[in-house]
Amino acid sequence: MAEPFYITTPIYYVNARPHLGHAYTTIAADVVRRFHRMSTDQTFFLTGTDEHGDKIVRAAKKENCTPREYVDKISGLFQNLWPELNISNDAFIRTTNPAHMAVVERILQRIYDAGDIYFSEYEGLYCFGCERFYTERELVDGCCPDHQTPPETIKESNYFFKMSRYQQWLIDHIEQHPDFIRPERYKNEVLAFLRDPLGDLCISRPKSRLQWGITLPFDSDYVTYVWFDALLNYVSALGYPDGDLYKTYWPVAQHIVAKDILKPHGIYWPIMLKAAGLPIYQHLNVHGYWNVDQSKMSKSIGNVIEPLEMKNIYGLDAFRFFLMRDMAFGLDSNFSEEALVQRINADLANDLGNLFSRVIAMVHKYFGGVVPEPDPAVEKEMDLGLEHNARAAIDAYAVAMEAFAFHKGLAAVWEFITHMNKYVDVTAPWNLAKNKAARKQLETVMYNLLEGLRIISGLIYPVMPDTAATMQKHLGMSGTDDFFKLEKLCAWRGLTPGVKLRKSISLFPRVDLDKKRQPAEPPVEVAKTAKPIKPEITIDDFAKIDLRVATVVSAQPVPRAKKLLQLEVDLGETRTIVSGIAADYAPEALVGKQVIVVANLKPAKLMGVLSKGMLIAATDAAGVTVATLDKPVTPGTPLS
RNA sequence: GGCGAUGUAGCUCAGUUGGUCAGAGCAUGCGGCUCAUAUCCGCAGCGUCCGGGGUUCAAAUCCCUGCAUCGCCA
Numbered sequence: 154m155a156e157p158f159y160i161t162t163p164i165y166y167v168n169a170r171p172h173l174g175h176a177y178t179t180i181a182a183d184v185v186r187r188f189h190r191m192s193t194d195q196t197f198f199l200t201g202t203d204e205h206g207d208k209i210v211r212a213a214k215k216e217n218c219t220p221r222e223y224v225d226k227i228s229g230l231f232q233n234l235w236p237e238l239n240i241s242n243d244a245f246i247r248t249t250n251p252a253h254m255a256v257v258e259r260i261l262q263r264i265y266d267a268g269d270i271y272f273s274e275y276e277g278l279y280c281f282g283c284e285r286f287y288t289e290r291e292l293v294d295g296c297c298p299d300h301q302t303p304p305e306t307i308k309e310s311n312y313f314f315k316m317s318r319y320q321q322w323l324i325d326h327i328e329q330h331p332d333f334i335r336p337e338r339y340k341n342e343v344l345a346f347l348r349d350p351l352g353d354l355c356i357s358r359p360k361s362r363l364q365w366g367i368t369l370p371f372d373s374d375y376v377t378y379v380w381f382d383a384l385l386n387y388v389s390a391l392g393y394p395d396g397d398l399y400k401t402y403w404p405v406a407q408h409i410v411a412k413d414i415l416k417p418h419g420i421y422w423p424i425m426l427k428a429a430g431l432p433i434y435q436h437l438n439v440h441g442y443w444n445v446d447q448s449k450m451s452k453s454i455g456n457v458i459e460p461l462e463m464k465n466i467y468g469l470d471a472f473r474f475f476l477m478r479d480m481a482f483g484l485d486s487n488f489s490e491e492a493l494v495q496r497i498n499a500d501l502a503n504d505l506g507n508l509f510s511r512v513i514a515m516v517h518k519y520f521g522g523v524v525p526e527p528d529p530a531v532e533k534e535m536d537l538g539l540e541h542n543a544r545a546a547i548d549a550y551a552v553a554m555e556a557f558a559f560h561k562g563l564a565a566v567w568e569f570i571t572h573m574n575k576y577v578d579v580t581a582p583w584n585l586a587k588n589k590a591a592r593k594q595l596e597t598v599m600y601n602l603l604e605g606l607r608i609i610s611g612l613i614y615p616v617m618p619d620t621a622a623t624m625q626k627h628l629g630m631s632g633t634d635d636f637f638k639l640e641k642l643c644a645w646r647g648l649t650p651g652v653k654l655r656k657s658i659s660l661f662p663r664v665d666l667d668k669k670r671q672p673a674e675p676p677v678e679v680a681k682t683a684k685p686i687k688p689e690i691t692i693d694d695f696a697k698i699d700l701r702v703a704t705v706v707s708a709q710p711v712p713r714a715k716k717l718l719q720l721e722v723d724l725g726e727t728r729t730i731v732s733g734i735a736a737d738y739a740p741e742a743l744v745g746k747q748v749i750v751v752a753n754l755k756p757a758k759l760m761g762v763l764s765k766g767m768l769i770a771a772t773d774a775a776g777v778t779v780a781t782l783d784k785p786v787t788p789g790t791p792l793s
Numbered sequence: 794g795g796c797g798a799u800g801u802a803g804c805u806c807a808g809u810u811g812g813u814c815a816g817a818g819c820a821u822g823c824g825g826c827u828c829a830u831a832u833c834c835g836c837a838g839c840g841u842c843c844g845g846g847g848u849u850c851a852a853a854u855c856c857c858u859g860c861a862u863c864g865c866c867a
Contacts, residue, residue, distance in 0.1 A: 288867095338797090338798070341797075341798090342797075342798090342864085342865065345796065345797065345865075345866090346865075346866075348796090349866080412864080412865095415865090416865090479805080481806080484799095484806095485863080485864095486805090487805085492804090492805080495804090495805095495819065495820085496819090499818080499819060499820095500818095500819095502830060502832085503830080503832060503833080504832095504833090506829095506830060506832090507829055507830055507832045507833070508829085508832095508833080509829095510828095510829055510830060510832090511828050511829030511830090511832080511833080512828085512829085513829095514828060514829060515828050515829080518828070519828090560806095564817090564818085567818090571834095574832095574833055574834070575833085575834065577828075577829090577833070577834085578825095578826075578833065578834045578835090579834085581826080581827095581828085582828065583826090583827070583828050586828090657829080659830050660830090661830080662830070663830060663831095663832090
């Protein structure tokens with residue numbers, strides 16, 4: 154029996170709602186966890202939410218609720234999403250959980266007692282509006298980018314974690330365990346970072362400016378810095394230090410993270426573990442970003458694809474398959490509906506779905522739906538090596554999946570599916586069926602094909618658990634919940650002759666994007682990608698927004714900004730407005746156009762340019778479209 | 794500004810230590826089959842392997858340089 158397996162996702166910071174990135178990470182974790190179930194019964198899968206820190210306090214303030222109410226709400230969104238994506242996590246941890254907080258205190262105390270935490274004073278640029286420090290670099294013209302006020306230099310005392318003491322140890326550890334951080338590119342990135350002296354990590358925040366956190370056990374005037382708090386979830390969730398789960402699973406821990414949090418996981422975390430005297434995790438598995446329709450996914454651009462949308466339109470398993478098949482784990486990938494549909498049609502509908510359907514249909518046609526008995530002598534005589542192909546696919550698949558190369562694992566399965574289709578072509582059962590003397594051959598051929606489908610159903614289980622179960626059912630294997638065990642897949646002749654099969658079905662319907670778009674009544678398209686409607690407002694609420702017609706007088710790109718245009722508009726008075734439409738509008742194309750402006754929006758500095766108001770525009774998959782008027786209107790006219 | 798990654802067929806990408814390495818899948822064209830979700834099987838075309846220079850008998854593969862994109866750091 155293989156050793157136990159423990160996989161974690163990061164605990165997601167609850168200052169934003171779940172998006173595709175969260176879904177990918179969590180599905181990937183679910184896939185590896187299910188993959189390991191194929192060889193061991195001892196697996197544990199943890200996800201959760203990270204709920205402390207000043208960003209949470211500010212987000213809560215914005216929504217007029219307490220931090221507690223706020224984190225409960227957002228954490229709930231994550232917890233509710235996972236079942237819909239068929240995520241099989243065993244536990245869901247929250248950093249506001251008292252048991253977690255106790256573990257954080259305990260480990261802080263332990264490191265403190267060991268002498269790796271010291272108290273020190275430092276000076277920094279602080280914006281009282283934002284309640285945070287800024288580096289010189291982050292300032293715009295020496296001012297806070299949010300408040301346009303100069304930050305003040307203040308002195309603050311804090312606790313620091315002596316990471317520098319462990320720098321060489323960490324370098325050695327990474328070099329002695331070449332796949333500690335994988336893929337290799339991220340290992341190299343961490344090592345590159347470690348070539349420079351490692352600074353100590355500030356691990357506290359004075360309560361005078363932040364209360365939402367875990368109080369330091371050795372100084373009640375401070376709370377713990379969020380990363381220090383958050384990383385410990387991986388052990389607290391297992392019941393560190395005495396829990397059975399901890400004893401079983403911590404020694405085999407593996408993490409999955411996106412590349413943006415490589416540093417905390419690749420540097421802070423192993424050093425924290427070392428300093429606290431805990432075993433170091435086994436592997437850090439780092440993946441890239443999903444770019445949406447070529448442009449970087451970003452909340453501010455508003456092109457975040459709701460994972461549930463695609464799932465609802467094309468089916469959950471197809472969605473999971475696409476995410477796992479199209480991204481080379483570690484690299485960035487593009488997410489587009491076209492790519493998704495192409496995968497569905499080519500791989501799922503044509504290759505697998507059609508294979509399944511044609512094989513089952515033939516069993517019905519030639520054997521009344523009863524699994525035939527294969528003949529060893531005939532098998533030997535025909536010698537077409539399907540069993541060998543299956544075995545080769547399983548081996549290649551297992552190696553790839555073990556190393557988080559999901560795309561390669563699935564490619565191996567699809568190579569076998571191609572062999573299966575070819576096998577149908579070569580053996581031509583419809584010809585064998587015409588010849589009574591070839592009955593035994595037909596029985597053997599059809600049995601082999603059913604066997605191949607059984608293997609396939611097992612191999613796709615981690616990525617497409619529902620489809621795997623459906624295939625099993627239609628292969629007459631219902632009732633067994635361990636059909637995906639590797640040892641079963643490796644044993645050819647697992648199907649029982651004589652079992653009556655259900656009617657053939659289409660596992661994956663083909664998608665015709667053109668047809669879908671031709672009659673494209675816009676409402677249908679819009680409804681498909683539209684975000685949920687915001688909560689109801691009154692006419693008075695609306696009246697607060699001063700929308701005006703404005704004529705664009707001039708337009709020019711903002712230096713060093715890819716998406717921004719600086720516009721001078723006439724709305725009775727002349728104003729400067731910065732708008733993120735450069736990707737879709739040439740400056741000269743805008744001059745003279747009448748646009749709609751939010752005239753009473755609080756001014757904001759974008760890339761150093763003060764923007765007094767905002768252009769109304771629509772953003773969809775095709776890009777940005779500026780809202781204009783039907784016919785000319787006097788500049789400055791209000792809209793209502 | 795410093796460091797690093799990437800740049801290969803229309804698209805997405807494989808190409809280990811330099812020598813059938815010019816590849817795969819999708820898309821396109823043609824042919825075949827008819828069990829099947831107009832699916833499957835076979836064949837074919839397309840590439841100055843980012844530009845330039847160098848090392849070598851031999852470079853997509855090593856070195857230098859330029860360009861582009863991206864990332865990390867300051």
